[in-house]
Amino acid sequence: MTNNRFDAERITRITITPVAFHDPPLLNAVGVHERWALRSIVQLTTESGITGLGESYGDEAHLRRLRHGADALIGADVFAVNSFRPLIRQALAADSGVGGHGMSGMVTGSSTEDRVLSPFDVAALDVQGKILRRPVTDLLGGAVRAAVPFSGYLFYKWAAHPGADGDIWGEALTTAGIVEQAKTMVADYGFDALKLKGGVRPPDEECAAIEALRAEFPDMPLRLDPNAAWTVQTSIEIGERLNGVLEYLEDPTPGLTGMAEVRRKAPMPLATNMCVVSFDDIAPAVDAGSVDIILSDHHFWGGLRRSQSLAAITETFDLGLSMHSNSHLGISLAAMVHLAAATPRLDYACDTHWPWKDPAEDVVVPGTLEFSDGAVPVPTGAGLGVELDEDALGRLHEQYVRCGQRDRDDTGYMQSIEPDFRPVTPRW
């Protein structure tokens, strides 16, 4: 009789390293990006000495939970990713549950378990790919596209953090500044879609910026994301004004009910990464008719395989699928690219904060992840196809130690500069 049992490949060590990298003063509905973006780098090693990589948020409470999760996974088979979630659930049961996860109050309803699971799922897939000598896309069913298109993510921004030197992008507080930013981003990266982070200037001004982008780029799909800064009424009015101009309007107003009200009257599709952020949100959103498009994000949807489950659900309910991002490094970009490449019905160019990062600052060896015509070719090496630069990891960790920042707090930082700022949603 054939013995069909395979030897397990046990996880023997997991290291979690917090890192910090420079972030420009990008404005959003809840404040402004601080000087440093915080991330955690996961190195998961198995008994044969193979190491896989994962990346996640860097907030202190999240780091604490990741460490609980990591302890629970020691001894698990790296191929038995289905066993990770119950192990993590058990480990988190003892956690106090307090503290953030690096999304600045915008995605607070996402599942803690899934946020913790995500970087371990990615690192396990990286190891599996290295053992099998196949890229992660192959473990997800194979690439259906050779390169993944991204959108250029435009932000209103200050020229510099207070007291610091300016960055290469300069100030963008007006329509003209946004159009200049878009021109540079499109010239440098070749993006074929643009998204404006709204909720910063009064809605009329943000509308004018979108209209100016339309005039400058007549064929470019455009999106506007005010992160729930508008009332239902304002959202409907702006929706009517931008009829035929926007590819989609993202999270104009808070909550499933408000979004559903807007959706009944707004002429364009509504997208979200705020009111549908976990599997529990999907049924009520479908019932209420709140959204047309879900922005997936493997960092809070539980990793790559659970994001594939999300993709299947969106197909079932004929919802569109796009991809959300936060400030991130190369391990996350690689994971996003593998996931998007292996997602047959991905209807829109994905978001990325990549252009806002100093190209000299990353934990992966440069060269594998390059933009060409607004898209990133899928890495072809085994696993994620990216290599950890240990020296760079050390440098970015040193920055974390020295910077003193321990949580993402866009609101607190803004109030330290503009004390009257209040992150009220809806504001307009």
Ligand SMILES: O=C([O-])C(=O)C[C@H](O)[C@@H](O)C(=O)[O-]
């Ligand atoms: O689409 C979104 O809502 C985001 O990208 C959320 C981010 O936190 C963004 O607002 C930011 O980086 O300021």
Ligand SMILES: [Mg+2]
């Ligand atoms: Mg959004």
